[in-house]
Amino acid sequence: MSGAATFAWGALWGAVSLTIVGALTTVLVLVERKISGRIQMRVGPMHTGPHGLLQTVADIVKLLFKEDVRPARADAMAFRLGPLLTAVPAVLSFAVIPFGAPLIMRDLNVGVLYFLAVPGVTAVGLLLAGWASYDNYSFLGGLRSSAQFISYEIPRTLAVVGVVMLAGSLRVSAVLEAQRTVPFLVLEPLGFVLYLVTTLAEVNRTPFDIPEAESELVAGYHTEYSGFRWALFFLAEYGALFAASAFATVLFLGGGNGPLLPAFVWFLVKTLAIVFLTMWIRWTLPRFRSDQLMRLAWKVFLPLSLVNLVLAGLAMQVVAG
Numbered sequence: 001m002s003g004a005a006t007f008a009w010g011a012l013w014g015a016v017s018l019t020i021v022g023a024l025t026t027v028l029v030l031v032e033r034k035i036s037g038r039i040q041m042r043v044g045p046m047h048t049g050p051h052g053l054l055q056t057v058a059d060i061v062k063l064l065f066k067e068d069v070r071p072a073r074a075d076a077m078a079f080r081l082g083p084l085l086t087a088v089p090a091v092l093s094f095a096v097i098p099f100g101a102p103l104i105m106r107d108l109n110v111g112v113l114y115f116l117a118v119p120g121v122t123a124v125g126l127l128l129a130g131w132a133s134y135d136n137y138s139f140l141g142g143l144r145s146s147a148q149f150i151s152y153e154i155p156r157t158l159a160v161v162g163v164v165m166l167a168g169s170l171r172v173s174a175v176l177e178a179q180r181t182v183p184f185l186v187l188e189p190l191g192f193v194l195y196l197v198t199t200l201a202e203v204n205r206t207p208f209d210i211p212e213a214e215s216e217l218v219a220g221y222h223t224e225y226s227g228f229r230w231a232l233f234f235l236a237e238y239g240a241l242f243a244a245s246a247f248a249t250v251l252f253l254g255g256g257n258g259p260l261l262p263a264f265v266w267f268l269v270k271t272l273a274i275v276f277l278t279m280w281i282r283w284t285l286p287r288f289r290s291d292q293l294m295r296l297a298w299k300v301f302l303p304l305s306l307v308n309l310v311l312a313g314l315a316m317q318v319v320a321g
Helices: 003-039 055-065 075-097 111-132 137-166 171-178 187-202 227-252 263-282 290-320
Strands: none
Touching: 003 055, 003 075, 003 227, 003 263, 055 227, 075 111, 075 227, 111 137, 111 171, 111 227, 137 171, 137 187, 137 227, 137 290, 171 227, 187 227, 187 263, 187 290, 227 263
């Protein structure tokens, strides 16, 4: 394609991705409230619309019209930039996710590396938001988020390296093609568990949500945010959750591979199953302490990820033999 056509296609896909992330956030928030209600033996939101279906719509309207407050001593530019650096990577992650054979923006040669690298910018946004707020609770939340991202990024990447070894490529389409007969979940069960758990830490989900930790940090890095800027943090969390779940489907569950149903349907079913699992975990397990979380990353997950690399090598020998 020409340069103009490439730019137009990128702009169109960016607008579509932003729309998808916004719609997903609206739906997933409502679904999580209903799931949490079932798990905790209550009904969840019921009063706005039939069976509470319009509750998240009402929340969006409230956030859009809520006053945008900024602390007097906050760094104005950094305060505005923090939410953007958090939300934009969640949208950019969708560029390499194959929702079906033609439904992918770019099948990059380094698509897997791209997906691992882009969400890492979120850590900068969280740290910047906490620092710029000129608030001790926000600053501690930002520091916790950066420490958590760095710690769990290493075992997460090593878990994905095992998949790359089996596929022999960093291209997303090659990873899917290598799972035509057997999904990598069968060959890499430990890698799947490591990826899933470290992803919970990457997107600040319970039991790894210590950057927010309402009991001691009042909400952490976004304590001083309100209105639309606060909504961007919310959008980033649920957008990143869906993107990470979708990529788990690509890496370990064969993407849209499946009998009878269209690839797009299989892809959504597998992805939403992982999303449901993460929500189930959130409303079942308590939060870790900060020291427990760091110990788990460096003393448990890092050695296990190295073991997983050895197992991936053995799996390569079995497949080749």
